[in-house]
Amino acid sequence: MTKVEHSYGAWPSPITPEAAAAVPGAPQWPTVVGPETWWCAPDPATATVGLTRRGADGQTRPVLGPEWPVGNKAIGYGGRPYLATPDVVVFSCSRDQRLYAIGGGDGPLSAADLPGGEPKALTPADAEGTVTNYSDPILDPTGTEVWVIREATRLDAAGALTDPAPRTTRDIVAVPLSGAAAQDPGALRVVARSHQFLSTIRLSPDGTRLSWLGWDHPVMPWETTDLMVATIVDGVATAAGRVLGGDDVAVCQAEWADDHNLYALADPDGWWNLFRVDLAADKPTATCVLPTETECGHAIWRVGSTSFAVTEQGVVLRRSLGEEALILWDPETGTVSDLALEWNEFATSVAGSADGRTVAVVASSPTESSTPLRIDLGHRAAVRCVERPEYEHEAWVSVPQRRHAEVEGGWQVPYIYYPPTNPEYQGPAGELPPLLIDVHGGPTSSTVTSRSLGFALFTSRGYAVASVDYGGSTGYGRAYRDRLRHTWGVTEVDDSVAVARALAAAGLADPARTAIRGGSAGGWATLAALAHSDYFACGTVYYPISDPATWYDEQTHDFESRYIHYLVGDPVKDAERFARVSPLAHAEKITAPFLMLQGLDDVICRPDQARRMVEAVEAVRPGLCRGHLEFPGEGHGFRKDETMAVCLQAELDLYASVFGA
Incomplete structure (x- = not known):
């Protein structure tokens, strides 16, 4: 023509x-739950975010009804708002910022639980004069609690406008899955506190250690952060100490490799690259295991954001110098292989499955809008969780x-x-x-x-x-x-x-x-x-x-x-x-x-x-x-x-x- x-x-x-305004925002926070893939899906028509899942049958369904929007206001930009396992779903409701759960009883979730089941409140309503949110949830070693980062802010007095820093605290707290804390705030237990800001709480595989990231005013997390590790004694983190970071080094994520080692993304050499932190010796040691003049990490704008996942085949991570790639690094051989080659942008929400065989990511390309992918590492196969729409124009x-x-x-x-x-x-x-x-x-x-x-x-x-x-x-x-x-x-x-x-x-x-x-x-x-x-x-x-x-x-x-x-x-x-x-x-x-x-x-x-x-x-x-x-x-x-x-x-x-x- x-x-x-x-x-x-x-x-x-x-x-x-x-038409341009009606395009949904990018999917967020993908998670692998057995044969299913879950993620948060923004809806521009309602200005809310819903929790969605793709089943083994390839069908996409809501996890919760529309009356249960998901999200939180952690550090102003939000944090990872949910935890999903075959037995329990814990989520932060954007309507009131409280934590809720479905399941968590004696058996696995059934199809009838979702979305028909009524979520159970886990945290109390805010006391007058306080605003609280919860983010980055994980299960505790016993499976009876969820551990989260709690952010609490005292409100300004009427007509006043004061510095928010002295009015805001952040702690890692234990929340009973029984729902006991919904009516009794005393049922919440502080597990750890260390810094003005906290992110990325992780338990070691044996449940004896807890790691997290922390930083304090006036630095931002891309300037300096501390990777903290503590021993868990009677459900409380003890003898916490920094094992990486500080002194103008920013750690943006850490995950446990095994009971005595962590992988972490840090930039002492000017690039966010992959380090292995050995905790077995008397003094922790950190070694860069994948040195490159490319960026494998990210700036922490959202609590719990992730650029890599530890799997049974190695570490899957984002790597970029502008344009991004998703790679698999094998720690045994040191080799690197590419995943999802047809995609070249990957959001900071890389998640691995419990069995280490699958990862979920949000990806896009010059001709594709952001979409959740499920990647089978054994077959190197990336499957779209949402079918490509028929773009009208x-x-x-x-x-x-x-x-x-x-x-x-x-x-x-x-x-x-x-x-x-x-x-x-x-x-x-x-x-x-x-x-x-x-x-x-x-x-x-x-x-x-x-x-x-x-x-x-x-x-x-x-x-x-x-x-x-x-x-x-x-x-x-x-x-x-x-x-x-x-x-x-x-x-x-x-x-x-x-x-x-x-x-x-x-x-x-x-x-x-x-x-x-x-x-x-x-x-x-x-x-x-x-x-x-x-x-x-x-x-x-x-x-x-x-x-x-x-x-x-x-x-x-x-x-x-x-x-x-x-x-x-x-x-x-x-x-x-x-x-x-x-x-x-x-x-x-x-x-x-x-x-x-x-x-x-x-x-x-x-x-x-x-x-x-x-x-x-x-x-x-x-x-x-x-x-x-x-x-x-x-x-x-x-x-x-x-x-x-x-x-x-x-x-x-x-x-x-x-x-x-």
Whole structure:
């Protein structure tokens, strides 16, 4: 079919904002339960997450009814919310953050238990003035308790806004499966406490030792963490000590290899690689068993996130330098073999089966959305747990490409390029497409080459999109992450401009019609780019930080309340640097129109960050903010499909008005 010439950015497209907004979020937290595979499935229509299972018959069914949404608010971004065995299911209900169980009696679960059985409360309702959540559950050595990380926060007094750190505690607690603690909080037992933050609790195979990760303010877990090990005596962890980490070494996961050895991902050499920790000697020793200049680990943004699993055939782990692979490392021979070759992105939720023969992962690729996989290690066979859907408008979906742009200092900035794609239209000869620079949040995170209907909303209309892994992103080693240390508001702006210039130089983008967009730290980067550079014609800002001088301690949640020390510096000693990079402090320099989108329930980037920015710009240039939309019931990261549809339509309107599409 001959394509019709039409201006870039104005191509008719069947992909609507409503269709893009209705795409479910990525599956989360896969688990192998005997012949079944379980995972958490987000539902954009209800803004909730349900627990789902695929049986041995290949049929997919809900584990719980719709009245039992699964999830928790651990460290603000959530943690592993459930434990599933053939005998018991324990889960955190997002409705009230309590733990519930099905089963846990004398026999295995029956089909009648799920989803028809009424879950039994395991933990008490919150006392007045306290908010509690539970994450990362494991079974205790006796099988009569579940051990979890409990996070408890005392609420502010009425009308007050105080630092959350002194009001928040985290402990590893034992919860009776009998349900005794539901009415009697005294039935809960503290197993261990050590740090301000905890993650990844694991029992040794013989049940005599407990390991966990911990870190304290002001560091973030990708700076320094401690791998702790303690001996279990009468159900309590004793003689706890650090066996790896500390001194600017970050351990992001540890799993027991046997009763006396742990595998751990740590970065003393600048890369998250696999170590073996020997506890048999008088003094623990750690040896890197798979040294590579690639990243096998992850930044801990969610409690209990995992990048590897120990199996009977070796260690299955993610490995990346941008693009990812899933590999199996054999400790006997040292050989490495690839798994799931047709996939190249793997979420931080690698889970092994109890018998060590199977793993479950969430995977995606340039032509596939995220989906749970079950991998039989004996046959090296990866089975989709959900059949590939019939994508209605597949020919309109852009296939992403990995590229790099060179910046000062010889650094190569990775980015993912989505070319304009439409089977019916092409741009006129001599015209270049408008470009959207997409800046991921975090900022200690990364972008992925997954099939994206959200980006296709734009590329099918003739826009090019480039998603940038600016300095500070994960997947490229500690040195690349540390490019952002004390340079927030500078490095990500320079890297984003460099990518835009590289695409313009390659004849793939119109430098005069380039926009920037992002949420959270990406929203900050968008504002910083509009304030500190003149490259971008407009921007879209989702739930941003606008002023670092008021984004710490009581102004945000506990997890990130000291993050600013890494990103910018000490708020008092480095006040000049704070003022220099703050978009709010330079609102008068913003001359490009922008859109501001904010959830009213956001406690991470509070609505006043967006409001003050809009007010400051409007005081100087009325009408420059083309829309300041606030959404009740939305927090940090929008969940409702109707919210996202409104936002995406507003974006299309902004770009059309600025670029003349």
